[in-house]
Amino acid sequence: MPERVLVLIGTKKGVFIAESDADRRKWDLRGPYCETWPMQHVIADQNMGTIYGAGGNEWFGPAVWKSDDLGHSWTHSSAGLAYKEGEEPVKSVWSLAARNGTLYAGVEPAGLFASDDRGESWSHVEGLRNHPTRTEWNPGGAGLILHSLVPDPADESRIWVGISSAGVFYTEDGGRTWEPRNKGTRADFMPEDQRYPEFGQCVHCLVQAPGGGDLLYQQNHCGMYRSEDGGRTWQSIEEGLPTTFGFPAAVHPRERETLYLLPLNGDIYGRFVPDAKAAVWRTRDGGRTWEDLRQGLPQENAFFGVLRQAMATDRLEPAGVYFGTSGGALFASGDEGESWSCIAEHLPSISSVETLVIER
Template sequence: MASKVLLLLGTKKGAFILESDADRRDWALRGPFCETWPMNHVVADPATGAIFAGGGNEWFGPAVWKSTDLGETWTHSSDGLTYPAGETPVKAVWSLAPGQGCLYAGVEPAGLFRSDDGGRSWRHVEGLRNHPSRADWQPGGGGLILHSLVPHPTDERQLWVAISAGGVFHTADGGATWHPRNRGTRADYMPEGQNYPEHGQCVHCIVMAPGMPDRLYQQNHCGMYRSDDGGRTWSSIEAGLPSSFGFPAAAHPRDPQTLYLLPLNGDSVGRFVPDGKAAVWRTRDGGERWEALRDGLPQQNAYFGVLRQAMATDRLEPAGVYFGTNGGALYASADEGDGWTCIAQHLPAILSVETLVVDG
């Protein structure tokens, strides 16, 4: 039985933690942690309960912070988070993901690192940046970043990553070799006749459906997609959505057919919720149909955005759903999105939201 639920927030001014019991009605805020460094992604390893926060910038450099006591104390390390001499230095850690006995970090400029000692030291997974497409990778609006890390749940050698703007890549041999997995996704900014390239797409987020490792959902700069073959091919599922543009996606913890999105109005018209009316969009059938969930969300003068890692679900029954805004507000639903409550305001811009359920 769950004894507490933790929401792990990465913000422009450090990491924060909100804590509640299993009812998820009242929340207590702690932080800021990590000496108010910019924290792009804060995650937990469910196997150990350790919390990791990745971030930095050109002034601080990159680092991964770690807490083994649910945020009471923190240490950090950048040992090994570096490229060879002569290459553009690593600016910041952008994403983290626990693997099977390891921890992955995606960085800017786009690249992949792995730790096998709980974040104390890191080694560069060179195979990805050795891919022949690397010379064609271009920075998106947030920079040239590796922002999505999706380890296979049972095969430690498989991993999917997403690079903005480089596309989705997959390895089946632990990172030695990589293959683009972008067939069927558009790149509307490319010349006519070249807008379905093998690589170069501006991916915003990829997530895996629970219990179905070959089902991936992708929010792209140019559409919303689903793959049922591990990314080898993608099909559009944007029909019924108010916009083909957005950043975050969050999978239901148990139902592979259920997905949550928060579309924005477009890339060049403000990047805020359509018509200034907030809604989370939910599908219960893998993207065939979508419904807008608005109860408790502001329906006028809402001009916020939600970034690519700032939406998450918890594993309770019913599942909780959460998202944070670039204006520093955090919204929560304890009933799978049917009703919403604002549980925190006036925080720094929220860059990531993740959950940790502690059993006790």
């Protein structure tokens, strides 16, 4: 059957979906959905085709939205998305990940929840917030958020999370116990003799190479990194990039050493693309060398940023690459980043971009 691609777009005012055939030349856009709630992260369970949206804020409260008909209708639930009485309440859901029938949610203030009934009800994975360093976690610019969720598809006991600004934490027992995994990542905002702490780094995005295993990549407030040992140690891969600051990272669906980054000009210089000229940077060798991909992207007056969850790839051949901007534009490449086109404009500020490939 012919394949179709859905680009799932989380925005400050609801969910939008762009859809195309496998050629990815003509796109149809629909939305907004989810009653224009702010949506931090929208994903698909690739096995079931269900779409989930992480939403809410202090006004709406937290909830996870769900669609079983490719986004045409939605329900939502917040059952169980709460800490114990007396603790700071959950403000919103920031990230989602699905693995083998379990749905995970990362929330603000930072914590992890799990659902075994497709988001209808949730239970708190208490081991993370019980970590002895918890009282020393400090919020990043967006708050104390668990924004990166990386459950290993090959081992149900292993999960990595990224928390701003606490760093990367890892469990190998399904969430009962956790350990920080930040050795080798800098914290330039700390005093010089404290630049490499055990925890407290401001990780921006954490991703795993395709196929599972121990190869990880990280975009950080203070550099770009790779780890070949599941995060026990990290090596800088920022040489050849225009800056050491950025938010999103996206892996190729099949090639373990192909990674896409979108650096910004720095944390205090506007947080837009360097020189206001847009480029996605690609490595084919795990970060040893980089090339800038600009064809079709604006090369003047591009004063936009791209947030941590707003870049993704699809699983087609050749792979598609997508990113959404703070100004509400969605860019797409159907040839692994060699050339780009703008497939949607004037959307609300884009928080996340993910993909779903279906047969119909």
